[in-house]
Amino acid sequence: xxxxxxxxxxxxSLYSVLGxxxxxxxxxxxxxxxxxxxxxxQHVIMADLPGTLQRLADALPGKRWTADRLxxxxxxxxxxxxxxxxxxxxYARQTMxxxxxxxxxxxxxxxxxxxxxxxxxxxxxxxxxxxxxxxxQCYWHRxxxxxxxxxxxxxxxxxxxLPSNTVFLNRQRLLLPDEKAVEAEARPIGVTTVQEKALRRxxxxxxxxxxxxxxxxxxxxxxxxxxxxTAGLIDGASRIRVASVDAVLxxxxxxxxAESEFAFAHSGGVPSWALKLLRKSRGTSSHxxxxxxxxxCLGEAQSPCIGVSPMMPIAQPRKGPVDEIRLRxxxxxxGRSLRESAELLGVSTTTVRVEAGRLNLTVSSRPKRIKxxxxxxxxxxxxxxxxxxxxxxxxxxxxxxxxxILRMNPGILDARERGRLAVLKAKRRESFLAENAxxxxxxxxxxxxxxRNDRAWLTLVVKNARNQTEPSCIPTVDWAVxxxxxxxxxxxxxxxxxxxxxxxxxxxxxxxxxxxGETDTILRNAYxxxxxxxxxxxxxxxxxxxxxxxxxxxxxxxxxxxLPTQRWRLLRMAAIRSTANVxxxxxASFVRMAVTHP
Numbered sequence: 001x002x003x004x005x006x007x008x009x010x011x012x013s014l015y016s017v018l019g020x021x022x023x024x025x026x027x028x029x030x031x032x033x034x035x036x037x038x039x040x041x042q043h044v045i046m047a048d049l050p051g052t053l054q055r056l057a058d059a060l061p062g063k064r065w066t067a068d069r070l071x072x073x074x075x076x077x078x079x080x081x082x083x084x085x086x087x088x089x090x091y092a093r094q095t096m097x098x099x100x101x102x103x104x105x106x107x108x109x110x111x112x113x114x115x116x117x118x119x120x121x122x123x124x125x126x127x128x129x130x131x132x133x134x135x136x137q138c139y140w141h142r143x144x145x146x147x148x149x150x151x152x153x154x155x156x157x158x159x160x161x162l163p164s165n166t167v168f169l170n171r172q173r174l175l176l177p178d179e180k181a182v183e184a185e186a187r188p189i190g191v192t193t194v195q196e197k198a199l200r201r202x203x204x205x206x207x208x209x210x211x212x213x214x215x216x217x218x219x220x221x222x223x224x225x226x227x228x229x230t231a232g233l234i235d236g237a238s239r240i241r242v243a244s245v246d247a248v249l250x251x252x253x254x255x256x257x258a259e260s261e262f263a264f265a266h267s268g269g270v271p272s273w274a275l276k277l278l279r280k281s282r283g284t285s286s287h288x289x290x291x292x293x294x295x296x297c298l299g300e301a302q303s304p305c306i307g308v309s310p311m312m313p314i315a316q317p318r319k320g321p322v323d324e325i326r327l328r329x330x331x332x333x334x335g336r337s338l339r340e341s342a343e344l345l346g347v348s349t350t351t352v353r354v355e356a357g358r359l360n361l362t363v364s365s366r367p368k369r370i371k372x373x374x375x376x377x378x379x380x381x382x383x384x385x386x387x388x389x390x391x392x393x394x395x396x397x398x399x400x401x402x403x404x405i406l407r408m409n410p411g412i413l414d415a416r417e418r419g420r421l422a423v424l425k426a427k428r429r430e431s432f433l434a435e436n437a438x439x440x441x442x443x444x445x446x447x448x449x450x451x452r453n454d455r456a457w458l459t460l461v462v463k464n465a466r467n468q469t470e471p472s473c474i475p476t477v478d479w480a481v482x483x484x485x486x487x488x489x490x491x492x493x494x495x496x497x498x499x500x501x502x503x504x505x506x507x508x509x510x511x512x513x514x515x516x517g518e519t520d521t522i523l524r525n526a527y528x529x530x531x532x533x534x535x536x537x538x539x540x541x542x543x544x545x546x547x548x549x550x551x552x553x554x555x556x557x558x559x560x561x562x563l564p565t566q567r568w569r570l571l572r573m574a575a576i577r578s579t580a581n582v583x584x585x586x587x588a589s590f591v592r593m594a595v596t597h598p
Contacts, residue, residue, distance in 0.1 A: 014045075224298060228278055551586070
């Protein structure tokens, strides 16, 4: 448990409190402070939705803080919670209290909202000076870190922001606004005169949304619909005037920046995100900034909407009887059906049926039940491979009736599918064989389809084609000539290594193979290159042979330099550490050379 924990300042974020703890604790690095706070020196404290809060709450003195209280009072979660489903709220709280908050932004839909889930570190210069005078320490305000807050809701001035790459590079640090790294990298956010008014309103709404109780959240769906009705964007029948909404939002987004979290609003076309918020909720969540933007936009909209045509009058039902003469002509003279007559007269089918019965008109209608004989005739045509439309027309039945007969007879449906596939296979085979006459099999257009749907036939065709191909009897490589050449190259390389001036180099098997430049060929074709492998075995130098040759060279060097051929001099000059592979008598013979060469 920690010995102390600093008291929080108004609207201070948890990231800021932990940064002040690190400064007051006097630790050499943030790693030591993180180890004390959450038990993990490598943990990254997120500035918006941090994790490991249960572990932090257990380490705080006095048990004054719980994990839920840390979430509600020191993070940005209260800003997002009203726009989430109960399942998302429960998941977010559980994840933030767990070992890591990884994946919480994706689960809450922040990444898919086109606003993003980037971590922002923003501060107000006026708030910074005021906090230093009042509390003796400046800190990070939660409201300044909210998406869409570019201006301070208290002082009305543009905020300063750390670049995203700077935040990423310092992700394991606990920064404060008055640190040198922040002062050197922070840049004021560019806000034009046209954008100031709208950004101030959004900042005030965001502050209200962060600190409001759940039932007092300003930009609810119901509040947006109420403002839309007041602005004339929703009529008395609760229908949304899409063109009007598009015109109002198009005018509103001109007062907002076109980059960062506001870029999604400038995508053009009817804003689907706004229509989604104005329509009945389907249980999906939306980003709070979209709620606030729509709420602010509708508050600025005037009724009637500028540049939007008035609402079209609602069509009234036609009064009076149907034109009897026209109806009699359509049914008796032209043989129209009830549905066709209703469409031509502009009335419902039920009205035409009632009027036709009153006028004693004979109306042709399809039978309500399909007799067994008719059903058998339909099945016979379907088995013959005729299309559903042609069968329906031949028997004066509707398409749904034909499909209903098919569903009632699954065997017919399977047989029809097998017949269709057989016809298709025959066409594909014929096309494949015709194309194969002038090109290779794999380059034929039907090869892939036949491989997936007619593999047995295709495999048989490929096998027969291979059997009919005459094997080539002309060898592509003369292995005898190659064997003699490689043997000569190995012997020449062996002599070159032995005769090379300077310190001896081992004529190992690897060195000899590397000199030919055909190592893989020699190793993979040993039975075809007998002379090469015999020469390789004969010319390869063992470790003992190599050490003997180095000792002989070392003795010659010592004699040339008029130095005694003592044992330690020989081994040092020859660079031999272990003499396990050298006969001691061989070394002693060189030591005795000191007597003959004083």
